[in-house]
Amino acid sequence: GNSVTQMEGPVTLSEEAFLTINCTYTATGYPSLFWYVQYPGEGLQLLLKATKADDKGSNKGFEATYRKETTSFHLEKGSVQVSDSAVYFCALRLNTNAGKSTFGDGTTLTVKP
């Protein structure tokens, strides 16, 4: 079956620190990969995506590279801000099964001033 495993949280960093949130996946086929962010009291928002191997998705200073050989899609940011405090979800989506997504359990990030 399909699954997504994320680094367990919570993660607490100081402002301007480097962020990595690990994500690995298992899929039958060639998925597209996504990171979503959820701010308190809100729904999930698409942060970035990559649709094929070696693609790099980027948005708002965050980056993730689709690594087929290691089945990974780790999220990175060089210098986090307090406003980046949120829950981050890694997800995969396949063209089969009508494009249903599989989500990880989420990683809570808290950035302190």
Next chain:
Amino acid sequence: EAGVAQSPRYKIIEKRQSVAFWCNPISGHATLYWYQQILGQGPKLLIQFQNNGVVDDSQLPKDRFSAERLKGVDSTLKIQPAKLEDSAVYLCASSPTDARYGYTFGSGTRLTVV
């Protein structure tokens, strides 16, 4: 473009009562999803529609939950009767069918069953 609209934002009901949630997806998105998100967990798929047909409802507790998508646009999710463990945020999302596109989520409805 307009986002996914959901209502109400909050709802408090007593156990054994019924409740309904409404979702208006992004225009042109063929696929609509209802997710249940319990505090501290990832979203759990309840039901997936493609146009007005059900694609996957394997995780929907059909003895108490029902959902419909009229004319392939708006959707409603109903719980009857509610249990304490149904307290959660109910998220609606829509997307194009192509898996290269991500989902657009609504803000969710926070349900508290007392």
